[in-house]
Amino acid sequence: MEDKYNLLKVHIEKIVALTEEEFAFVKQSFIRKEYKKSDCIFKEGENVKYIYFVLSGLLKLYYTDENSKEHIVSFAMEDWWESDIQAFYTNGDASFTLECLEDTELLCLSLENFERMCNNLQKMERFFLRKSIAGHIGSQQRILSFLTSGAKERYEQLITRNPVLVQRIPKLVLASYLGVSRETLSRLFS
Amino acid sequence: MEDKYNLLKVHIEKIVALTEEEFAFVKQSFIRKEYKKSDCIFKEGENVKYIYFVLSGLLKLYYTDENSKEHIVSFAMEDWWESDIQAFYTNGDASFTLECLEDTELLCLSLENFERMCNNLQKMERFFLRKSIAGHIGSQQRILSFLTSGAKERYEQLITRNPVLVQRIPKLVLASYLGVSRETLSRLFS
Numbered sequence: 001m002e003d004k005y006n007l008l009k010v011h012i013e014k015i016v017a018l019t020e021e022e023f024a025f026v027k028q029s030f031i032r033k034e035y036k037k038s039d040c041i042f043k044e045g046e047n048v049k050y051i052y053f054v055l056s057g058l059l060k061l062y063y064t065d066e067n068s069k070e071h072i073v074s075f076a077m078e079d080w081w082e083s084d085i086q087a088f089y090t091n092g093d094a095s096f097t098l099e100c101l102e103d104t105e106l107l108c109l110s111l112e113n114f115e116r117m118c119n120n121l122q123k124m125e126r127f128f129l130r131k132s133i134a135g136h137i138g139s140q141q142r143i144l145s146f147l148t149s150g151a152k153e154r155y156e157q158l159i160t161r162n163p164v165l166v167q168r169i170p171k172l173v174l175a176s177y178l179g180v181s182r183e184t185l186s187r188l189f190s
Numbered sequence: 191m192e193d194k195y196n197l198l199k200v201h202i203e204k205i206v207a208l209t210e211e212e213f214a215f216v217k218q219s220f221i222r223k224e225y226k227k228s229d230c231i232f233k234e235g236e237n238v239k240y241i242y243f244v245l246s247g248l249l250k251l252y253y254t255d256e257n258s259k260e261h262i263v264s265f266a267m268e269d270w271w272e273s274d275i276q277a278f279y280t281n282g283d284a285s286f287t288l289e290c291l292e293d294t295e296l297l298c299l300s301l302e303n304f305e306r307m308c309n310n311l312q313k314m315e316r317f318f319l320r321k322s323i324a325g326h327i328g329s330q331q332r333i334l335s336f337l338t339s340g341a342k343e344r345y346e347q348l349i350t351r352n353p354v355l356v357q358r359i360p361k362l363v364l365a366s367y368l369g370v371s372r373e374t375l376s377r378l379f380s
Contacts, residue, residue: 063337071337073330086327095334118319122312125319129308132322137276139329140263144285146336147253147261 015130016123029113041098048087050108057104072177151180155188205320206313219303231288238277238284240298247294262367341370345378
């Protein structure tokens with residue numbers, strides 16, 4: 001149990017150092033939850049109560065169009081944060097669905113606890129600023145990947161940035177993320 | 191001159207209140223620059239020294255593909271921030287070009303001054319956290335707009351969020367942002 005929270009501590013301390021007392025305060029702001037493969041954390045149209053820090057497992061965040069086709073916005077695995085951030089910060093409804101691709105364990109942070117942490121511990125405000133900038137950069141890169149015409153180029157960008165992620169994602173899901181057929185993906189792989 | 195910086199003060203004070211002394215410190219962190227319509231603030235491959243707060247004018251941030259086709263990532267006008275944020279925060283080269291669609295006046299903030307401000311004034315760290323979250327939300331919305339199939343829907347989303355912006359953007363540029371021909375855009379307008 002302690003060990004699991006240790007992943008969060010190591011993660012935070014890459015950016016800011018915390019005393020034992022400070023980390024105890026941070027820790028109690030989170031709720032730990034377990035999900036099975038194929039469980040949905042939230043679905044499109046539902047209220048989004050938390051941002052999630054992934055302790056183990058793999059998630060996909062996706063949008064479903066009017067033809068029921070899935071479009072993947074992003075993936076998240078251990079040591080990453082994920083949510084429908086607009087819905088979370090504005091207390092609105094989800095535009096996306098967040099689903100487990102593997103059995104997954106999450107630390108869940110509510111908006112109330114997020115704000116309490118920032119108000120009481122300047123280091124955590126700094127931490128979240130750095131993470132938010134990183135998230136914003138990630139989104140700008142995903143936009144760039146939409147604008148980049150070639151699927152081969154998109155695939156190469158992804159494998160350069162996240163080789164471990166690419167190994168773990170089912171091929172059909174990866175093909176969907178890249179916007180290509182499974183056959184095209186097989187050609188890229190070889 | 192004072193009046194111009196007042197736009198920045200009002201902008202910041204929507205999130206955090208500043209004393210006169212604090213604002214004087216904030217103000218001296220910025221350099222003011224003027225550009226003409228069609229000037230490029232930075233081009234793809236160049237070093238990105240600043241994030242920009244727009245005092246007046248209109249900008250487009252775009253990616254140019256291997257066929258020299260422009261793909262627009264985002265627009266920015268008065269009271270907005272803009273930059274190639276990955277290049278800015280990582281001291282890397284620009285993936286995008288930032289170009290003026292109108293005569294434009296900017297307040298420019300270097301990474302060094304950004305960090306000095308955050309280190310010396312917690313309120314500004316809070317301010318940038320809120321703006322960074324807003325920027326991240328904006329990028330997630332732009333990703334959603336790529337995943338949303340209909341150009342009509344994308345157009346309606348844009349006009350709902352930013353009616354003033356839509357009025358000011360040349361129609362050909364707007365068509366490029368929406369990924370449609372000018373003829374299709376004319377049909378959407380009517």
